[in-house]
Amino acid sequence: MPPIIALDYPTLTDATALLARFASSTPLVVKIGMELYYGNGPAALARLQAVHPVQIFLDLKLHDIPHTVERAAFQLGRLGVQLTTAHAAGGLAMLQAANRGLAAGAAEAGLPAPKLLAITQLTSTSQSMLNTQLQIPGSVAASVQHLAAIAQAAGCAGVVASAREVPLIRAVTKPEFLIVTPGIRPTPVADDQVRVTTPAQAKALGANAIVVGRPITQAVDPVAAYDEICRAWLGEKEDS
Template sequence: MKRPLFIALDFPTAATALAFLDQFPANQTLAVKIGMELFYAAGPTIIEAVQKRGHTVFLDLKLHDIPHTVESAMRVLGRLGVRYTTVHAAGGHVMLAAAKAGLVAGAKEAGLPAPKLLAITQLTSTDQATLNVDQQIPGTVRDSVVHLAQVAQASGCDGVICSAQEVAAIHQAVGPDFLGITPGIRPAQATADDQQRVMTPTAAAQAGSNGLVIGRPITQATDPVHAYQQLLTEWSNVNHD
């Protein structure tokens, strides 16, 4: 799964999430993102249930706290067998390094490979006004995202979550092996919903995204399986190299 397309399982209960997954062929392996809503509703049992179906789990809890708390929490998450997880880059380099240490330690205790640690840069719902006025951060969104990616790389993270609009600049700043996983993906003619910095799968692939996160265009489609296959085909048919 070099360049995954994660389906965001933004459902309120384990039952609805599993019913959604059961629409897909039993032999089809998916990459899915479990976020705060579903994890807070169902806990670690939803991860086990999804893994039993053979799917790869990206656990997106966006940890952001003092370094000791984040390290302790990541130690727990490292034991769950997930493939990716997230922390906020805004927590700073000490917190990010602590997160990585906790994640590696927890995975080692469980005899598992350590999950990839991805740092949240700026949410794809953040626009220029939000950055400058609400967050009181000067400069452009792109400058902020690239800076946070540099901090994340220097702190031992494996990649970042960013808009596809910034992924090329990130790779230019920190190198092509640092992952840029991109939410805010919408098919052409689709609504942006509450996202501000969006891109189509084709444009994201051409920009150098290492993985996509797509929720509502799949989960709220009339035929989710067909919608997923269309998006996966679009994503896969572009030369990423």
């Protein structure tokens, strides 16, 4: 899978302007998060696909009681997106409900069901925050590994986790289990995401896909920035 571009924009105008820079033949996967989706609604998906034939990762991080999540997931299943998310912290029953809802909604719409990725620990979660603020004992890595095992038991296609935890997740999941890693930076500089890695590091650790936002969307030349990240992710050398 090519690097997933996080379209973390407030307006659809900004998001479509970015996509318009890319050749229509370039296969793109984009992540639509809460800001863009809540501000523009489901119609935003069709608008984006009218500009570029993108695959869509709809990252809304469902987290509620199982019944509510199942009904919300039913609606998401009707949208024709390829990936979506729910918090693993919601538990086994909630993740199972999300999968049921996605399958039912997609079936009603005559579409393939989106793959559900479970959110483990956000890349902004530090060890201190986990133990002191959230009052969860143990290490971040152990928590991520535990939540990944729950996600697999619930029938999720994979998880979202820092690339640093990929080897631990691989130890408790099947080979086909997807690990999608955010917190990717071309150079190892942290910002509000404290557990960051480079594309090459994520690849070496065994991630299936990476999510990249600001290094592309805030670049002077987003297409060139994307191409550079693709080369790093695929292990290709830049032409001299």
